[in-house]
Amino acid sequence: MRKIEGRSLGQIAWMRLKRDKVAIVGFVVIVLLILMAILAPLIVKAIGHPPNEFNQDLIDTQGGTLAPLGRFGGMSWDHPFGVEPVNGRDLMSRVIYGSRISLLIAFFATLLSVTIGTVMGIVSGFFGGWVDALISRLMDVFLAFPLLVFAIALAGVIPDDAFGLQGDSLRIVLLIFIIGFFNWPYIGRIVRGQTISLREREFVDAARSLGARRPYILFTELLPNLVAPILVYSTLLIPTNILFEAALSFLGVGVRAPTATWGGMLSDAVTFYTMPHFMLWPGLAIFITVLAFNLFGDGLRDALDPRSR
Amino acid sequence: MTEPNSFLEVRDLRTHFPTDDGLVKSVDGLSFSLDRGKTLGIVGESGSGKSVTSLSIMGLHKGGSARISGEVLLDGQDLVSSSAEEVRLLRGKRMAMIFQDPLSAMHPYYTVGHQIIEAYRVHNKVTKAVAKKHAIEMLDRVGIPQPDKRVDAYPHQFSGGMRQRAMIAMALSCDPDLLIADEPTTALDVTVQAQILDLIRDLQREFNSAVIIITHDLGVVAELADDIQVMYAGRAIEYGTAEDIFDRPQHPYTWGLLGSMPRIDRERTERLIPIKGTPPSLINVPSGCAFNPRCNYASLNEGASETERPELLDIGAGHKVACHLSPGQRQKIWETDIKPKL
Numbered sequence: 001m002r003k004i005e006g007r008s009l010g011q012i013a014w015m016r017l018k019r020d021k022v023a024i025v026g027f028v029v030i031v032l033l034i035l036m037a038i039l040a041p042l043i044v045k046a047i048g049h050p051p052n053e054f055n056q057d058l059i060d061t062q063g064g065t066l067a068p069l070g071r072f073g074g075m076s077w078d079h080p081f082g083v084e085p086v087n088g089r090d091l092m093s094r095v096i097y098g099s100r101i102s103l104l105i106a107f108f109a110t111l112l113s114v115t116i117g118t119v120m121g122i123v124s125g126f127f128g129g130w131v132d133a134l135i136s137r138l139m140d141v142f143l144a145f146p147l148l149v150f151a152i153a154l155a156g157v158i159p160d161d162a163f164g165l166q167g168d169s170l171r172i173v174l175l176i177f178i179i180g181f182f183n184w185p186y187i188g189r190i191v192r193g194q195t196i197s198l199r200e201r202e203f204v205d206a207a208r209s210l211g212a213r214r215p216y217i218l219f220t221e222l223l224p225n226l227v228a229p230i231l232v233y234s235t236l237l238i239p240t241n242i243l244f245e246a247a248l249s250f251l252g253v254g255v256r257a258p259t260a261t262w263g264g265m266l267s268d269a270v271t272f273y274t275m276p277h278f279m280l281w282p283g284l285a286i287f288i289t290v291l292a293f294n295l296f297g298d299g300l301r302d303a304l305d306p307r308s309r
Numbered sequence: 310m311t312e313p314n315s316f317l318e319v320r321d322l323r324t325h326f327p328t329d330d331g332l333v334k335s336v337d338g339l340s341f342s343l344d345r346g347k348t349l350g351i352v353g354e355s356g357s358g359k360s361v362t363s364l365s366i367m368g369l370h371k372g373g374s375a376r377i378s379g380e381v382l383l384d385g386q387d388l389v390s391s392s393a394e395e396v397r398l399l400r401g402k403r404m405a406m407i408f409q410d411p412l413s414a415m416h417p418y419y420t421v422g423h424q425i426i427e428a429y430r431v432h433n434k435v436t437k438a439v440a441k442k443h444a445i446e447m448l449d450r451v452g453i454p455q456p457d458k459r460v461d462a463y464p465h466q467f468s469g470g471m472r473q474r475a476m477i478a479m480a481l482s483c484d485p486d487l488l489i490a491d492e493p494t495t496a497l498d499v500t501v502q503a504q505i506l507d508l509i510r511d512l513q514r515e516f517n518s519a520v521i522i523i524t525h526d527l528g529v530v531a532e533l534a535d536d537i538q539v540m541y542a543g544r545a546i547e548y549g550t551a552e553d554i555f556d557r558p559q560h561p562y563t564w565g566l567l568g569s570m571p572r573i574d575r576e577r578t579e580r581l582i583p584i585k586g587t588p589p590s591l592i593n594v595p596s597g598c599a600f601n602p603r604c605n606y607a608s609l610n611e612g613a614s615e616t617e618r619p620e621l622l623d624i625g626a627g628h629k630v631a632c633h634l635s636p637g638q639r640q641k642i643w644e645t646d647i648k649p650k651l
Contacts, residue, residue: 201413202408202409202410202413202414203413203414203415203416203417205369205408205414206406206408206414206415206476206479207416208369208397208400209367209369209400209401209405209406209408209480210400210401210405210428210431210479210480210482210483211397211398211399211400211401211402211428211431211432211483212401212427212431213397213431216427216431220427221416224416224418225418
């Protein structure tokens with residue numbers, strides 16, 4: 001006979017999540033993507049074509065179009081995704097390397113948004129009064145901010161060497177800051193609303209009746225109850241940020257050439273509309289990544305909140 | 310009136326909440342005192358200010374919105390004029406509270422033991438191991454079987470009665486001198502109610518603490534209380550020993566409460582006598598005696614009940630009542646009208 005055991009909330013959520021096949025597929029894809037990003041140098045080494053290696057011998061320099069030689073954009077065993085027009089850089093290794101930039105920026109931007117949003121939301125909701133009014137208006141200001149215009153302007157103003165950083169790392173930090181810093185009000189509002197409903201709960205009164213300090217109530221009594229919505233929102237914010245990063249790179253605001261990014265590859269591909277394969281691979285990469293995160297996020301929400309079904 | 314050296318003294322306590330509709334006078338001029346080892350029962354209908362009284366004493370009324378005045382002297386220290394931090398240091402250590410619904414009053418994410426440990430460690434600089442030993446001791450004391458195992462259980466794994474026992478263990482973990490129990494048995498079934506009331510009484514004897522028990526259940530106060538305060542519309546309308554209230558009640562509202570209480574010694578064929586009408590809005594408290602619109606005897610005083618608020622006056626041996634009826638009238642009504650029906 002099976003022993004009857006109490007299950008923790010985490011175990012119950014995990015059980016529900018395991019039953020959700022779509023979410024699990026999303027989860028597996030995410031794990032594979034992350035592994036791919038981390039192991040990119042090794043994988044590319046195995047392929048044998050660094051992302052910025054020119055392969056002029058694969059380009060049709062005679063016809064004047066500078067298209068890759070061979071069918072389907074130069075697809076071959078050596079270059080499974082084909083090569084770029086003009087320079088002949090290997091597309092597969094560029095897509096693999098592009099995942100690093102996309103995921104890195106999306107993860108840290110999300111982390112930044114969630115951290116600021118959680119702290120602001122919990123403080124705003126718990127203390128109420130003028131603190132709440134101030135933070136809520138601040139959220140309104142941030143939401144009304146023309147982020148895209150600001151990002152384009154900032155990218156133009158910031159020199160190649162600033163804040164003790166330069167080149168790619170400067171651009172990456174800048175993108176993380178721009179995307180993360182301006183997105184916090186969304187999670188802030190969610191956390192604020194949850195906090196307001198939680199702070200009236202009796203266990204908060206009970207903790208106060210025993211002499212608990214405010215920081216204890218905020219971080220030990222309230223925060224564990226906020227983990228579920230924060231987690232779900234984070235997994236849904238990551239794909240949004242991936243898209244935003246791609247959009248910025250597409251507009252030329254992101255990490256600069258020759259570093260491979262998905263958005264940048266799309267941008268390069270636009271001028272070669274006669275060679276759709278060039279656009280296909282980075283586009284597919286963005287599509288799959290965003291879809292996987294969204295599927296997993298939805299599944300996670302269903303698993304953590306039984307009432308959402 | 311009140312002895313000046315009582316352990317808890319409440320003097321002219323007023324807790325008002327400004328709202329868009331007007332000023333809600335939840336507690337409006339309440340005075341009482343309580344000694345160590347004694348139990349005060351506060352009874353009244355919903356919205357009579359019982360719970361707000363206890364929250365005001367504990368300093369747990371909602372932050373900026375409440376206007377609180379008067380004095381709450383705990384062992385001589387005025388809690389109303391003390392800073393929030395000073396009052397926080399007293400909560401748990403000198404005064405603690407038992408809530409109505411132990412399931413919602415315990416944090417669902419932490420084990421029962423963890424919560425008692427945290428409560429103990431707020432006021433005692435001890436290691437987790439020492440605090441855990443103390444938690445197990447407390448659980449044992451409130452009658453939880455296998456406390457060394459149960460200490461690691463979550464609140465939802467406890468039955469309702471066990472949860473309330475654990476809540477009591479938590480409240481008593483720092484040995485407070487004042488224990489406020491806000492409807493401690495309302496969420497429990499009747500057999501468990503009796504056990505919890507016994508437990509509170511036993512622990513009170515053991516710790517020699519002062520206990521305030523807030524309830525709308527006269528059976529509960531009959532069981533536990535030394536003194537009883539009957540509240541109506543934020544004010545005390547009758548105060549006396551349990552014998553005074555049950556054997557010689559003087560206020561028409563108290564008569565109403567007693568008449569609406571089911572009793573095991575009463576014929577089953579008889580109907581309970583409800584108090585007509587509903588409790589008044591605390592924004593628009595009726596002028597004069599707040600109870601006058603619902604009182605059967607308000608017409609006996611040539612309109613005094615409608616215009617003049619009766620003071621809470623001592624009618625002998627600490628039995629106090631706020632009513633315009635003369636002692637003779639009350640005596641007559643009680644003897645002829647009320648007592649035979651109870």
